[in-house]
Amino acid sequence: MTGRNRISCPLVLFVMSTAFILAAPLSHGESLAAWRMTADGPAGDGITILDGADGCFTPARRAGLPCAAFREDAQPAAAYMYFSVDPARKAGLAGPVWLEVEYFDASPGGAVTVEYDSAGDGSVPAPYRPAEDQWGGMMRGSERWRRAVYELRAPRFGNGQNLGADFRLGYARLYVRSVTLAAAPPADCGALNEASSTRLVRRARAGSDKRVILGGYDPDSARSAGQMVRLLEANAPVMKSVGITSHEGYVRWNLCEPEPGVYDWSIYDKYVELYKRHGLKWVPFLIVGSAYSLPEWFYKKEGFQGYVCLEHGEESDVASLWSPALRGHLARFIQAFCEHYRDTGVIDSILLGITGNYGEAIYIASGNDWTAGVYGDYHTHGGFWAGDPFAVADFRRVMGEKYPGIAELNAAWGSSYGGFGEIAPFLRKDAPNDRAWLDFVDWYIASMNDYTRFWLENVRKHYGGPVEICTGGHAPAEHGADFGMQCKLAAEFGGGVRITNEASDYKANFSLTRWVASAGWQYGAYFSFEPAGEVRPEGVLPRIYNATVSNARGLHYYSPNLFAQEKALDNWVRWASLFRNRRPKVEIAVYYPQTHIKLTENKFLGHVQHLRDCFDFKYLSDGQIADGGLEDTRALVMLWGNVAEKETWAAVTDWVRRGGLVLYADGIGRLRTVEGDESPHDALFGPGAALGRGRAARFAGENDGGAYRRFLCDTLAAAPELSRATRRMVAEDGREDGVFVSLTGSRALLWLNTTGKPARRAGRAVPEGAVVVSGL
CATH class of the missing domain: 3.40.50 (Rossmann fold)
Structure with missing residues (x-):
């Protein structure tokens, strides 16, 4: 329930035959290899389409022509089309090469992406390197076959991708007729970027006081920034038409401060110019301390201290919040960021990525995943992370402040320590008694709150606009999160809280977000809701319902949550106006x-x-x-x-x-x-x-x-x-039947029907998958 989730895929399951010869001429004069879908099946000339894991495909037809499409019943869900190049064709191959893709432009928003197995930087291969440049590939919803060309500057093609692939194509609803590798670009590739007509999308709008935030299109390096900006540019008109007010982008410390005290904002300046062109607002998500955000000059260098777990005594790559050096760098980074961007006019709210695996106000809580993409796998798991020297010293200091002397501590804990210098953070099984355990957990949570306060104080020194604490999880002791006190802290600084743990089920979403909503009402902090990962099409409306009956200020979706399936976008367009200002009455x-x-x-x-x-x-x-x-x-x-x-x-x-x-x-x-x-x-x-x-x-x-x-x-x-x-x-x-009610104002009941069949409540029909308002 924290951060983004990416599918970890098994080895190759099935490979389609390449025995066929291409039946149609290629667009390149210097073709190196090619593949095409024919009426008889896949036909390869040096390129094979692979099938399995998150790349399951099926033959299909669009506009009367054969193509490959994602298999809808695949588990895990199909997300890419994988291809391998025959060894004989790639022997001695050196870049750059150009990949031409013929695709069907089925729906508006986004672009077809290409990632390839590259030579990497130096001796380290990069199996999922984004294409360095592209022409075309933007999805306009024209319902026509189109071409796109991608430059691959450093191909290794060592079968390093999932399924043993050399390159893969990505888009939510992908239909591909052919791919061709060539030693030179086609003469007409420049024309592929010319504007084309976009299918009209029904307009949708939430309430004027609400924020609808879309996440995605984040670069993981300077190399991938250009492609991510192009993808966002392609999607911006559709985002605007369906009521997206803001784009959330991860602002990684390592992409902004290449040397200590030397800042390079060129990556994010490109985004700011895009926002200005399209009238979008920006939610910069500041990430300072998570493993994937650390600059090379700080990672495991002088001054670095990672969290140390109590379970194994091992250090993590996530920087410890107790580290004095980290706090110094954080304060300077916040100042530099605010001074550079606060007057651009595009900031909607600054989102604070406090700590942990992903950038939330919780401690390390998950295993290795995409956050290991910069420096490789690191020590990470759910548990207690209070074993580094700075944490131990702080625990002793706080216990010394709570108890007048070691005798008083021993009396409360039922322990026999000889002095405060002997105590150290412990696991539940090693706690002397319940009071000792609560003292430890309360200190652990208070430390998170103290560090969150440090973030807020430094932001407020340099920026007076909206700011939100990013938090997540379900608040067990090991997460170190007290959502109520986080809302209280946010309100103290005129800010809010973003809770990042929703999915598709309304009951589960309510249980996970209602503490933030309740505390937000009590203390006067605004708040917004975000999914932890996948949201199914049928989950779009329950998320809107949860946000509106809670009177959340913002509702966040990742791009695939709305654009991966037509039904999801249809549900959003139909129900977006439901998300508006309301007055929950909850006694x-x-x-x-x-x-x-x-x-x-x-x-x-x-x-x-x-x-x-x-x-x-x-x-x-x-x-x-x-x-x-x-x-x-x-x-x-x-x-x-x-x-x-x-x-x-x-x-x-x-x-x-x-x-x-x-x-x-x-x-x-x-x-x-x-x-x-x-x-x-x-x-x-x-x-x-x-x-x-x-x-x-x-x-x-x-x-x-x-x-x-x-x-x-x-x-x-x-x-x-x-x-x-x-x-x-x-x-x-008053019954458990999948129909939910909320009271807003003094006379309006809002009903949500999740049963899959019609219902009737308070004299009103409540259709399946719908929200209905009834009066009192």
Whole structure:
């Protein structure tokens, strides 16, 4: 649930025969090798099309002509067409060579890309090097056969790509009739870039106060920047026509600071000029510290300190947030970036890529993937990353500030340390007791918040516009993320939070994003939602629904999420206007058991997903409760987790006595403090509990079944503590059936139907795959 995902593919599965001879003349006079799809199948003259993994194809016809197309039922999904060159044709081959592709221009937006197995830089081969230049290949939606030419300057063709390929073609919906390798470009290649008519795309617009952000087209080197800009240029008109307001681009430290203190902004200047030409805004995603962002002069050089895991004691390539050297470089980079770009007029919001594998306000959380593309595989996994010398020193400092002396720490932890110099971060299995573990986890999370504050402070010194913290994951202790406090931090600096963990299922998306939404409402931070990777066409509308009923400021999609399939784009065009400013009215909160999660694991989300199918609600964590989050809450539901600090239980009890309603199931377990005091339970649910003007509704049964959820629905639908509108919202839904409801304003119910069949709610028909508004 973090960062971008790329498919890791197995070895070659199947190779199509090349025994046929080409039946049509080639466009090049100096052909080296060629391939064509004929009515009888693939015909190769020195080039073979490969089939398997993420390159599964099938024969097809477009505009009456035979071609190769992606196989729709392939798993993993087909994303490329792979080709190999016969050994006899590439013997002694030296670049440059030119690749001509005949493709069908089926849909508007984007371009056909070519990556080839190259000689690389020096002795290191680069199997997926983008073509250095291209003519044509832009998708205009003309529904005609077109040609594109690509320059490959340093071909190695050592079968280094997936399936043993030498080059591959990429586009969301790819139809290819022929490919030809030549020693010289065709005479007419310059004409291939001439403007051609673009098929009209129905216009779509979200609300005027909303941001719709498209991600993609990011260079991984200066070499690939030109191609990425061309691809974005090709897609910009379509982006504008369907209501995309901004493009998000990764701004990598290593692409901007080739020498210490020497900045080269030429790569991103090209993007800025593009934004100005097309009237797009920019969301620069600043990446400083992740492995793929490190300049060569800093990577494992003097001053570098990577995170060190507690599980193995090994160092990662991701720079540690406790490193003083990193903070110095970060402050200077932020200043230089802001001074260069803040007056360009194109910045929508600056997105802060705090740390971790991808650039989020969480610690290292995944294995090796595309982030290893610069320096190779590195030590990385989910776990705790607090073992470097700077982290150890900081942990000792903070514990020394919390406890007056080592005797007090030992008394709290049940330990026998001789001094603060003996303590060091530990894993859960090695923690002396629960209090010791919470002290460690609280410090771990606070360290992330402190480093995030450092980012915000430095941005605000040089830039006064919108800024967002990028965060992700599902908030287990090892991620070090407290979404509530991240929203509080953002609000302090007039900023917001981007949460990057959505997919296609509404219940799952709600469970993962609602903490950010709830805390954003409470503290006054704006927020936006982003997918972690793939979004299926049927997931486009649920993401819009989640954003609009949460009143998110922004909604992010990666380019393939909308443009990879016609159905996805159709769904966006149909429903984009639903994403507009709304006033969520959410009086019911579900307790987010923050302390319990730290002590155990995060099993909370599964409970939430079932209940969301019954009615809408917000989250309240321990931190939010401490900051007064109960004041605009009328009912508090407990789903899972029975351990909290005494201050949390005291705040809940006080709120109930002042008129609040708390709902609880015996299966949760008796409420207690970290030290085991169960008096908070008796204060709320014991015989003769003094509840003042409030009440406690207790269910005598398990907390994880439909019976408890029915009890909650029945109790809340009749609860006088709630407004009439909220009671109606619960009563009109109140069932687990794939139809969801939210209350916006005081009189509007928004219904989402994910069942695949028509439904009827509050006197209105709710078609399948649709959103309907009903009044109260």
